[in-house]
Amino acid sequence: xxxxxxxxxxxxxxxxxxxxxxxxxxxxxxxxxxxxxxxxxxxxxxxxxxxxxxxxxxxxxxxxxxxxxxxxxxxxxxxxxxxxxxxxxxxxxxxxxxxxxxxxxxxxxxxxxxxxxxxx
Amino acid sequence: xxxxxxxxxxxxxxxxxxxxxxxxxxxxxxxxxxxxxxxxxxxxxxxxxxxxxxxxxxxxxxxxxxxxxxxxxxxxxxxxxxxxxxxxxxxxxxxxxxxxxxxxxxxxxx
Numbered sequence: 488x489x490x491x492x493x494x495x496x497x498x499x500x501x502x503x504x505x506x507x508x509x510x511x512x513x514x515x516x517x518x519x520x521x522x523x524x525x526x527x528x529x530x531x532x533x534x535x536x537x538x539x540x541x542x543x544x545x546x547x548x549x550x551x552x553x554x555x556x557x558x559x560x561x562x563x564x565x566x567x568x569x570x571x572x573x574x575x576x577x578x579x580x581x582x583x584x585x586x587x588x589x590x591x592x593x594x595x596x597x598x599x600x601x602x603x604x605x606x607x
Numbered sequence: 608x609x610x611x612x613x614x615x616x617x618x619x620x621x622x623x624x625x626x627x628x629x630x631x632x633x634x635x636x637x638x639x640x641x642x643x644x645x646x647x648x649x650x651x652x653x654x655x656x657x658x659x660x661x662x663x664x665x666x667x668x669x670x671x672x673x674x675x676x677x678x679x680x681x682x683x684x685x686x687x688x689x690x691x692x693x694x695x696x697x698x699x700x701x702x703x704x705x706x707x708x709x710x711x712x713x714x715x716x717x
Binding site: 526532533534535536547549550551583587588591592593594595597598599600 | 608641645651696705706707711
């Protein structure tokens with residue numbers, strides 16, 4: 488059974504960089520066939536795909552966030568990470584990491600989510 | 608990219624069937640078979656219910672089914688049960704290795 492767990496600060500100041508890590512167990516970030524994904528959910532409900540990365544390091548981002556987002560993978564520690572720069576209150580959300588079935592564009596395993604608030 | 612359009616809420620009585628629509632464009636839903644649906648209970652992570660328009664993952668009840676016509680995908684839940692009360696989200700491939708979600712639908716079981 489694949490499990491994903493997000494970790495990182497729950498509070499970030501405006502204009503700073505939000506950094507989160509997802510630790511994968513029961514599966515390997517170095518195996519092909521899957522993309523390791525970040526998705527966020529605003530307090531009002533909506534889900535937003537942020538981007539995903541393959542074990543090779545190839546990453547794809549939501550065009551609306553592309554200038555501020557970096558996703559990286561650390562296969563030696565079976566983790567992948569999200570960095571979102573220049574955050575504002577509009578970036579306050581629950582951040583989920585998930586596994587995407589490569590080529591299928593669906594997310595079969597999700598982390599429990601972590602709330603990140605942007606506030607001074 | 609604009610979010611896919613879903614009704615804000617739907618409701619039904621136990622035993623009934625309901626359908627949730629998900630309308631996109633010819634650039635996303637209309638062009639690809641990669642539509643998926645997720646169920647989310649309060650305080651929980653979304654759960655995959657349907658992938659590739661109409662495929663059910665192992666362990667998902669066959670009361671859940673998906674379909675697509677043109678730019679609109681649909682999720683149908685038959686034999687509605689109290690445990691089906693949740694938020695439902697559609698998701699579609701939107702080209703250029705990007706993905707887009709719907710705004711979500713709140714299902715109430717009366």
